[in-house]
Amino acid sequence: MAAGLEFARDGEVGRLTFARPEKKNAITYDMWSAIPEVVAQVEADPALKVLVLTGAGDDFSAGADISEFGSLRSTAEGAAAYDKAVVGAVSALEAMRKPSVAMIRGNCIGGGCEISVACDFRFTAPEARFGITPAKLGIVYDFLSTRQLMSLIGPAHARYFLLSGQLIDASRAREIGLVNDVFGALEDDVAAFVATLCSRSQASIRGMNRIIGKILAGQAESDAEIDAIRSAAIHGEDYAEGVAAFLERRPPRFTYR
Structure with a gap:
């Protein structure tokens, strides 16, 4: 350091x-x-x-x-x-x-x-x-x-x-x-x-942060990387846990690292 x-x-x-x-x-x-x-x-x-x-x-x-x-x-x-x-x-x-x-x-x-x-x-x-x-x-x-x-x-x-x-x-x-x-x-x-x-879905946070960065850099449309980020999220454990927690009226226990 x-x-x-x-x-x-x-x-x-x-x-x-x-x-x-x-x-x-x-x-x-x-x-x-x-x-x-x-x-x-x-x-x-x-x-x-x-x-x-x-x-x-x-x-x-x-x-x-x-x-x-x-x-x-x-x-x-x-x-x-x-x-x-x-x-x-x-x-x-x-x-x-x-x-x-x-x-x-x-x-x-x-x-x-x-x-x-x-x-x-x-x-x-x-x-x-x-x-x-x-x-x-x-x-x-x-x-x-x-x-x-x-x-x-x-x-x-x-x-x-x-x-x-x-x-x-x-x-x-x-x-x-x-x-x-x-x-x-x-x-x-x-x-x-x-x-x-820290309590939110890290898959969501990091995926959205990446998309925001691409927009700020001047990108105007979606691309293969963004499609892959969103697809990985919808098939990931955090999505299943988030929906289950909402339906069960409890705090989610996200596991993505």
């Missing part, structure tokens, strides 16, 4: 923490580079159903560690290598079939906000603030992250974020759809939502 990242398992939930609170959890090149491996481990672990991303201390993340830019982004080749690591992290999160949840406090800015947007869900404490600031650094945001942001909040709000670099508070983030909800008891409320995800 890269310095500045901590990963822990809590039952069916994996928790990835940006752990540089003295630096507002600024994300280093090594941290960006390590995220795909963490995602792969979660996807491959049959005991885990959900990945929660959060920050140690008072912040989610204030963004990429700009102190590295002088050495790592000082040439075109260096900038390309750095961007490859960022895109790799964002792509890995976007491609997850298991749900990912960003649990946000304090600063969620720049690369930190970029990571949160790549997650399936974003829940925030009331005091959090959000922004994406490439225009303050002379950087042009990458295509994948721009598409993700536009898909989430629309082109007008995406332009506001990217072109102005201004920050917004949690209430405004909720209004424009950047976050799913604002929670006063963040840990408890996120834990309750994650428990709900």
Whole structure:
């Protein structure tokens, strides 16, 4: 595990923490580079159903560690290598079939906000603030992250974020759809939502997450993979159990892993 990242398992939930609170959890090149491996481990672990991303201390993340830019982004080749690591992290999160949840406090800015947007869900404490600031650094945001942001909040709000670099508070983030909800008891409320995800059919969750991803990537029609996902679900144990539980008026006991 890269310095500045901590990963822990809590039952069916994996928790990835940006752990540089003295630096507002600024994300280093090594941290960006390590995220795909963490995602792969979660996807491959049959005991885990959900990945929660959060920050140690008072912040989610204030963004990429700009102190590295002088050495790592000082040439075109260096900038390309750095961007490859960022895109790799964002792509890995976007491609997850298991749900990912960003649990946000304090600063969620720049690369930190970029990571949160790549997650399936974003829940925030009331005091959090959000922004994406490439225009303050002379950087042009990458295509994948721009598409993700536009898909989430629309082109007008995406332009506001990217072109102005201004920050917004949690209430405004909720209004424009950047976050799913604002929670006063963040840990408890996120834990309750994650428990709900864990109680649902994982065959359904992962199949639907894959289809949503294909639609967001621009696919307009069904294909053989989607047909196979839906066919496997209808012939699977979770479907039989879900119908039986509904008819018997009891909670379902799903077994898909």
